[in-house]
Amino acid sequence: MSLNRRQFLILAGTAGGAGLAFLAHQALTAGSRSPSPVVATSPESPSLAETTQVVKTAIAPKGLFAPVRGDVRIVVISDLNSAYGSTDYEAEVHQAIAMIPDWQPDIVLAGGDMVAGQSPSLSTAEIQAMWAGFDRYIAAPLRQAKLPFGFTIGNHDASGAVGLQGGFLFANERDLAAAYWNDPRHDPRLPFVDRAKFPFYYTFQQQDIFYLVWDASTSQIPPDQLAWAERALASATAQGAKMRIAIGHLPLYAVAVGRDSAGEVLANAEQLGAMLEKYKVHTYISGHHHAYFPGHRGKLELLHTSALGSGPRPLLNSSLPPYKTLTVIDVDLGSELTLYTTYNMQTLQVVDHKTLPRLIVGPTGRVLRLDIQESDLTAAEQTLTYTPS
Ligand SMILES: [Zn+2]
Numbered sequence: 001m002s003l004n005r006r007q008f009l010i011l012a013g014t015a016g017g018a019g020l021a022f023l024a025h026q027a028l029t030a031g032s033r034s035p036s037p038v039v040a041t042s043p044e045s046p047s048l049a050e051t052t053q054v055v056k057t058a059i060a061p062k063g064l065f066a067p068v069r070g071d072v073r074i075v076v077i078s079d080l081n082s083a084y085g086s087t088d089y090e091a092e093v094h095q096a097i098a099m100i101p102d103w104q105p106d107i108v109l110a111g112g113d114m115v116a117g118q119s120p121s122l123s124t125a126e127i128q129a130m131w132a133g134f135d136r137y138i139a140a141p142l143r144q145a146k147l148p149f150g151f152t153i154g155n156h157d158a159s160g161a162v163g164l165q166g167g168f169l170f171a172n173e174r175d176l177a178a179a180y181w182n183d184p185r186h187d188p189r190l191p192f193v194d195r196a197k198f199p200f201y202y203t204f205q206q207q208d209i210f211y212l213v214w215d216a217s218t219s220q221i222p223p224d225q226l227a228w229a230e231r232a233l234a235s236a237t238a239q240g241a242k243m244r245i246a247i248g249h250l251p252l253y254a255v256a257v258g259r260d261s262a263g264e265v266l267a268n269a270e271q272l273g274a275m276l277e278k279y280k281v282h283t284y285i286s287g288h289h290h291a292y293f294p295g296h297r298g299k300l301e302l303l304h305t306s307a308l309g310s311g312p313r314p315l316l317n318s319s320l321p322p323y324k325t326l327t328v329i330d331v332d333l334g335s336e337l338t339l340y341t342t343y344n345m346q347t348l349q350v351v352d353h354k355t356l357p358r359l360i361v362g363p364t365g366r367v368l369r370l371d372i373q374e375s376d377l378t379a380a381e382q383t384l385t386y387t388p389s
Contacts, residue, residue: 056068059104061099061102064099064348065349067328067341068330070331070332071207071331071334072106072107073106073328073330074105074107074108075103075327076108076305076327077110077111077305077308078112078305079112079287079307080113081309084117085116085126087130087132089133089137089309090310092309092324092346093137094137095345096308096326097138097141097142100145106148107148107150108142108147108148108149109150110287111249111286111287111305112152112155112157112217112288113155114134114151115130115133117130117159117170117173118155118156118170118173122173127173131180135180135186143189148189148206149189150188150190150204150211150213152247152287153177153199154217155217155288158170158178158200160200160215160217160220178200182198193237194232197228205241209243209244210237211246212232212238212246213246214247216250219250219262219264219265219267221272238279242336243282244280244282246276247285248266249286250266251265251266251288252265252266252269252273253265253297253302253360253364253365255289255362256289256290256313257313257316258313259313260316264289270365273297273298282338283300283303284303285303286303290312290322291313292323292325293357293367293369294356295360295368295370296367297365297368303327304367306325308324308326315356316361317360317384318356318357323344324344324346325343325344325351326342326345327342328340328341328343353370356369357369359372359377361386363386
């Protein structure tokens with residue numbers, strides 16, 4: 001089907017917004033290449049005659065499946081690093097960074113592990129060389145594309161692990177990460193609300209979405225930081241935004257083989273999840289597990305990213321082979337709905353969510369796939385228990 005923009009507008013007038021939105025959604029979920037452009041009406045517009053049409057276009061790098069752009073488009077990448085001390089990245093990272101501008105996102109988010117530290121043998125010069133490599137291959141190209149970069153610190157960037165004496169075990173790595181990020185030449189172009197503890201924990205707001213980033217580089221978020229997070233989420237700024245998104249390196253619950261133990265997930269997940277839900281956080285985005293799983297627990301959506309760099313892992317409760325991912329989130333601010341288009345960055349195909357497990361049961365709790373509700377679970381699924389990987 002090949003229609004020009006005018007024909008699409010005529011089609012919009014006759015078929016109505018709902019039909020076209022459905023069409024667009026069908027194109028998106030089918031996983032096939034969609035026609036471009038696609039026109040949809042905004043949810044508020046009852047008819048073409050009364051209101052202006054909102055034109056939404058399917059956009060992606062050439063040759064890839066193109067999702068229809070939302071009011072806000074977010075590209076999410078995570079776990080970029082290679083072996084300890086590495087100053088370069090695997091091919092998929094280079095390819096993704098080159099492609100990102102062609103999705104025309106409003107912002108790029110990263111789930112942490114941007115460099116490969118957390119080894120006591122790395123010298124200051126070696127750690128600085130890693131951040132220089134990160135800047136050269138990742139941050140600088142995104143700055144040149146004028147893309148804001150929101151990120152959370154991972155255990156390999158600047159671990160928050162604390163020793164018996166109460167001090168940071170990787171204090172030097174934390175100092176060097178802070179020095180890199182606070183250098184004005186490395187400005188991530190974020191509209192900060194609170195940057196007092198940047199780059200470890202901070203908030204920013206962009207296009208009516210409030211973002212909270214916390215330091216989940218270890219399983220324990222300190223009480224003073226949690227109190228800060230609660231104040232930030234309760235603030236008039238956060239509550240006045242159309243949507244709230246939280247980002248941290250460790251997830252609330254385990255989803256990946258080899259990451260299903262204490263220390264690899266946040267402690268007190270129930271309490272943290274309840275706090276995020278209380279303040280109407282739409283989605284918590286995490287890295288560290290190196291396995292893609294779009295999930296939810298209650299009303300809180302949980303986007304578990306795979307690694308874009310080395311070492312993708314298999315999911316628990318699944319026989320799928322591991323793969324590297326990049327996720328495009330298209331946000332509809334009116335309905336507060338998000339639509340994920342996740343690419344397997346080794347094949348450049350869109351991940352079909354139906355091939356993923358309907359639920360994942362970890363040692364501290366279970367996560368349902370985004371499209372599955374508790375009432376959808378079979379008797380066997382309801383009683384499914386955790387099996388160590
Ligand atoms: Zn990690």
